[in-house]
Amino acid sequence: GAGVSQTPSNKVTEKGKYVELRCDPISGHTALYWYRQSLGQGPEFLIYFQGTGAADDSGLPNDRFFAVRPEGSVSTLKIQRTERGDSAVYLCASSLTEADTQYFGPGTRLTVL
Amino acid sequence: QKEVEQDPGPLSVPEGAIVSLNCTYSNSAFQYFMWYRQYSRKGPELLMYTYSSGNKEDGRFTAQVDKSSKYISLFIRDSQPSDSATYLCAMSDRGSTLGRLYFGRGTQLTVWP
Numbered sequence: 001g002a003g004v005s006q007t008p009s010n011k012v013t014e015k016g017k018y019v020e021l022r023c024d025p026i027s028g029h030t031a032l033y034w035y036r037q038s039l040g041q042g043p044e045f046l047i048y049f050q051g052t053g054a055a056d057d058s059g060l061p062n063d064r065f066f067a068v069r070p071e072g073s074v075s076t077l078k079i080q081r082t083e084r085g086d087s088a089v090y091l092c093a094s095s096l097t098e099a100d101t102q103y104f105g106p107g108t109r110l111t112v113l
Numbered sequence: 114q115k116e117v118e119q120d121p122g123p124l125s126v127p128e129g130a131i132v133s134l135n136c137t138y139s140n141s142a143f144q145y146f147m148w149y150r151q152y153s154r155k156g157p158e159l160l161m162y163t164y165s166s167g168n169k170e171d172g173r174f175t176a177q178v179d180k181s182s183k184y185i186s187l188f189i190r191d192s193q194p195s196d197s198a199t200y201l202c203a204m205s206d207r208g209s210t211l212g213r214l215y216f217g218r219g220t221q222l223t224v225w226p
Contacts, residue, residue: 004156031212040121042201042216043157056213091156098212104149104156 002026004105006092012111013082021077021108025094031055032075033093033102034067043091049075050098082112116140119202119217128226132189136202136217139183143204143215146178148187151199151219160200161187192224 005024013019025032031050035043045059049069057067064082069075079086089109093102119136126132134148145164149157161176163169169176175188185204189196199219205212 033212033214035214035216040218042117042119042203042218043214044216045213048212050212059213093156095212099207101159101162102212102214104158106154106156109154 004092004094004103006090006105006108008108009106010109010111012113014113015082015084017082017112019079019082019110021079021090021110023075023077023092023094023105025073025075025092026103029094029096029103030072031095031098031100031102032069033095034075034077035091035093037089037091037107039088046077048098055098079110082110084112086110087112117202117204117215117217119220121218121220123221123223125223125225126192128192128194128224130192130224132192132196132222132224134187134189134200134202134220134222136185137183138185138204138215140204140206140215141180141183142206145205145207146176146185147203147214148174148176149201149203149216151201153198157201194224194226197223 033048034046037043047057052072064080089107091107093104148161151157166180173190177186201219202217203214
């Protein structure tokens, strides 16, 4: 079956612009996670959803970052007023429930010029 | 100090060698321990998953957890060039941070023919 998909695969933007990153989880998976991976580092947790609600958003670095999952499936990570330090690979993962194995997508590589 | 420490390498070994990868951690609440493999420009994929202390074997891979020392290991026997990737350890307590994973920075492994 299809895995986790993320679009776009690459996004180049200018400092100060707004970006949206999309994640399509594995069908039937109720939990969805966003992580950020900077060059040479491991993934760092941002937020996770159980169903439509954000169960834990303590990893979001500041109020420029926001994520939604309105119908409990697709999720969008939104970044306002992008900064060069936001450049990283943004990874999405999903799991059947929040207690199960997380399956990762290929990531969106964000570059802020 | 980060909660999970992992030597980034790089580690370069000949085909057929035994590889040892390690992580240490500081949070004694961690109960679930995972190893992910990440190929270049791909998302992490789960290799091994263990709960609490002990050993687990799967083919050429053996995962060990020593909770008393807060130390986990992954051994790869008869290493192959296709094992060349970055190996990430990850852990969670499945309690107050249910679902959230804490990653090491990853060890880059190259297996040369």
